[in-house]
Amino acid sequence: MSDGTKGTFTSDPAGTGARTDVKSTKKLSRRTLLKGAAAVAGAAAGSDAIRGFPTIWAQEIKDIELRHVGVSYSVVKAIGDQAAKDLGFKVTMQNLDTSAAINRFISQPNTVDIADLEGWQAKLAAKRSVIQGIEVKKIKEFDNILPIFTKGEIDGHKIPRQGISPYEAMYIAKPDSTDLNDGVTEWATFLPQVYNADSIGYRPDLVGHEVTEWKDLIDPKFKGKAAILDVPAIGIMDAALCFESAGLIKYGNKGNMTKEEIDFTCNKLIELKKQGQFRATWTTFDQSVQLMAAGEVVIQSMWSPAVAAVRVKEIPCVYAPVNVKNGKEGYRGWCNGMGLMKHLSGKKLDAAYEYLNWYLSGWQGGFVGRYGYYSPVPSTAKKFLTAAEWDFWYDGKPAPEVINDPYGVAMEKAGTKRDGGSFLDRVKNISCWNTLMDEAAYMNKRWNDFKVA
């Protein structure tokens, strides 16, 4: 029932359909289609049949069904529908919350074909041997994936490795290795497909000043008007960012705390709770939107599209740019990728590789870009975004015109600038990544102490 999700972009008003048709109809060869080049080539109506494949191949794959399972902000039905249309086989998207998903991958691996994995989940899935290595050579755009993921750096800037960074979880030595490999190999655990940097959302009219530091979340000024995220593994990182920001503690690695650090953090949280700092905690995207929109809180840890969803209701809400300063602050990064389950073989495995390649070919990157998430291959996503959309979402420039969400609903007025600036400004200021600590069991217990206090 509980749905630990970042977004529920499930409805599919006509807007998307229209856009997709222009891009992908016409009898393009598979290759051209995947390159995404010259895609705007006119429309051939009623073309849900298998397009672009040699007939024999099409006959063989049309009975294939890929089940892509994961959280709703990453495994999106509209994307699966488009992939099925472009690739000619069936794609079923199934949504679960984070914890149900990893439990299913581990306990019923054969009911899943493509697993939606965060870095830490990829580490677990490899350890439990439920996934097979992805042969990097077969991923056409692999070399165009940003080096954040493939090399752990961007523009000469080293990506921090507090928590489990995507790069850290990316490689294994052999296709069936169970331990991660530090350093580039030919085999990947998962293929990144969507990511972002999380921070704080706040009501500028009620907070009264610009928020650029996490410590504002625990400022007594906002007593009873603040909220944090109640997914223990992530919530504790947000709390850690707050306490570090306030100068209360310096962590060795926020993403992998020692028992003492966990104790300090949870005790501090309990103290704050007893003082009435938190109005609530939230677990789903929708809850965070409601808390803010209904005036229950004025500041809370929040996800970028949730801030946008509040703004769509004409309530002012800002996504705090918490750039790294003095070795503190920074965004908490996350990245979801796709893993190939171990049971895939033969034609189904071929189809799975087609699917992975399709994901990086740009349509999906354009789609998620329109609600503020990023593609690991911006070069292909760019072809599926208008110049205005690119300027707004990636370059951090003022929107030249009204910006629509993926379903064609107006989202931002012309002239608005994206909070947090350009893509590079944001990703370079990621200071830690979603994680599963070695002391996860202990941390969980202490988090429950906080809940019941």
Added chain:
Amino acid sequence: MQPSPAPSRSNLAGWLYVSPLVLVLVPFFVAPILVVLAASFFATDGFGGLTPGFTLASYVEVLHSALTLKLYLATIKFTVLTWVFTLIIGFFVAYFLVFHVRNQLLAIGLFLLCTVPFWTSNIIRMISWIPLLGKEGLINQALLAMGVIHQPLEVLLFSDLAVVIAYVHQLTIFMIVPIFNSMARIDKKLIEAAIDAGASRFDIMRLIVVPMSKSGIALGTIFVVSIVMGDFFVVKVMSGGGSASVVSAFYEDVGVLQYPTAAASAVLLTLVLVAIVSLILRTVDIRQEITR
């Protein structure tokens, strides 16, 4: 009765009678609970891997933790409060329907009306309280407009109060139905006789209605107690994440793949519930009351 047919045949007939129930209970109840029981004795590598074996480590951990006690206290607090309110409301609704609505058809009609809200989903019924109870919700706005309060009441939502309201709203029907059922069997002549003999309304309630509705009350209590103690979602949403319950705690354990401790907590909760239910059954012999 006929002198016994061959004992083997009556045995067979007996097995046939219970077989549908057994066919449902074994795969859907006994088997899963055995799996949970087995898992609670396994060791884990901390990453979801289970090592078959026999260790009491998970039980030791669960039973030694102060957290367990706090979780049970929190859960029992919600259970008792919910029980008291559902019992009072459920009892009087049933009483009204049985003894004050003269027309039996009307009574059954009203009874069915009570079930109408329960045609919508639990979750919808719970969530619809949020716009009513929130800081900018209807109640706060009305009170502010009337000048009764000057600051919105925060205690209405994301509090223990909100949790209990949601539970009572969801579960009262489980009290009404069995109590209505057992009250409807009370012979009205008995009440008339009591009135003729000079009993007051209070005496009738105390000496006739309550004792004769015992089985309904006991059944309703079992429903309410086991549902509240086995739930975590209402606590999570209505307390705004501010409270936890026994189940929510081991749900989080499952989230980080700590299966053995989660299983041990689940077994412990099952035992506690079995103890509570058998206590209720000891106080009220439901079987006898029902066949009365």
